[in-house]
Amino acid sequence: MSSVIETKLAELGVTLPDAPAAAGNYVPYVIAGDLVFVSGQIAMDATGPLTGKLGDDYTVDQGIAAAKTCAINLLTQLKAACDGDLDRLVRVVKLGGFVNSTPDFTDQPKVINGASDFLVEALGDIGRHARAAVSAPSLPLGVAVEIDAVFQIK
Structure with missing residues (x-):
């Protein structure tokens, strides 16, 4: 049975992959009460890491696409945290x-x-969030974007 959220994602052409394991000595997410803290998800798709430096060899539009990929990866980890039921998202x-x-x-x-717009498009008002957007001189594997998140679940 597909969740309401996954049905909307499918309408947007998005199928969530399996959540990858952590790449180091940390966990992909932590549940504390009704909050899920998802570790930073890098811009990576089925072809591999989306690498580049904004302002040098990566355009804003490429960065926006990379941020959307991070948001998809965040939802993948959230789905794992919710035992496969994204409809637990508050x-x-x-x-x-x-x-x-x-x-x-x-x-x-x-x-x-790119991430914020995608989350609102996919989730509606429950996708609206507080946010920080900062520069980094380098990110893991040379990716263009990394995003972490906090979600409230039921």
Whole structure:
């Protein structure tokens, strides 16, 4: 049986992959009460890491696409945290967005909008969230974007 959220994702052409294991000495998510804290998800799809530095060899549009990929990966981890039932989601509470960018690049908020816009499109009002969007001189594997999140669940 498919959840309401997964049905909406399918309408948007998105199928959530299996949640990957942590790549180091940490866990992909922690549940504390009704909150799920999801570790940073890098811009990676089935083809591999989406690498590049904004303001140098990566465009804002490419960064937006990379941020959307991070949001999909966040939902993948959330689904694992909810034992496969995304309909337990009450709301997206907060995103922390990191953009691999040059010192003079100032469009980090536009890049992270790729994740924010996708979450609102896929989830409606429960996808609206608080957020940070900051520059980073480098990210794991040279990816363009990494995003962590806090979700409220029932």
